[in-house]
Amino acid sequence: MAESPTAACEGEDLKPLKRSSYELPPPRMSELRVVLLGNSWSKKRAVGNLILGKTVFNTQKAPVHCVRESGRLKERKIVVINTPDLLLPNISQDKLTKHVESCVRLSAPGPHVFLLVLQPEDFTQEQKLRLHKVLETFSERSFDHSLVLISTPREESSGVLKTYMQYPALQDMIRKCRYRYLKQKHLELPELLTRLGQVAKENNGEHVNCDVSKDATIGLTSDHLRIEEREEAPVNLDLARSVGKCRKTF
Structure with a gap:
């Protein structure tokens, strides 16, 4: 039996957004720029491909640099910037800043939404x-532009399947993101796109003004960036629905 929208939240103060609240991006927005962050490259890759309705992030191994791809949905351009694993503990602050700087340039003049693709069991307090x-390296307002996408959890070895909200780090992250979250299970593209559009609308269609030092970005070369802009193809919602149904475990 399918889980009800609020089943995972019983006894919690975290409640998913209601279906009636879905919104498309404001009409004046000709482009929607989305940055993918999270603790699994394979899951971010699958989500990016789902958004664009085609397989464009196709490397099995996490990239060394940020990667930009784009497509079109009707009259709007959708830009997706996928990132390396920035949650690794051994990444220095200098390297982290350089990744953020390249991501800022790929999403210029700034991202509209940060989509946080998180695997509950693997998302620790440290992460x-x-x-x-x-x-915060992007901007102190980044949380206002963030949406958490909870990946389908794996069954635990004890045989007890925890609800999503029994993970403290995940709870804290959702609260920090103004209670914006989606569960990946049974998620299809139209719902995801409207949630992304809703975040943009809540921010009046404004992008994040990133606070990264301009002096630091001046020295960036093409070695720090990997821009893979293929010819933009329309996002086919019918095709993407079937793609989404085949990817229940990204």
Whole structure:
């Protein structure tokens, strides 16, 4: 039996957004720019491909640099910037800043939405603090532009399947993101796109003004960036629905 929208939240103060609240991006927005962050490259890759309705992020191994791809949905351009694993504990502040700088340039003049693709079991308190640091490196307002996408959890060895909200680090992250979250299970493209559009609308269609030092970005070369802009193809919602149904475990 399918889980009800609020089943995972019983006894919690975290409640998913209601279906009636879905919104498309404001009409004046000709482009929607989305940055993917999270603790699994394979899941971010699958989500990016789902958004664009085609397989464009196709490397099995996490990239060394940020990667930009784009497509079109009717009259709007959708830009997706996928990132390396920025939550690793051994990444220096200098390297982290350089990744953020390249991401800022790829999403110029700034991202509209940060989509945080998180695997509940693997999202630790340390990773939560790291993700806070990453978002704050972009801007102190990044959390206002963030949406958490909860990946389908794996069954636990004990045989007890925890609800999503029994993970403290995940709870804290959702609260920090103004209670904006989606569950990946049974998620299809139209719902995801409207939620992304809703975040943009809540911010009046304004992008994040990133606070990264301009002096630091001047020295960036093409070695720090990997821009893979293929010819933009329209996002086919019918095709993407079938793609989404085949990817229940990204």
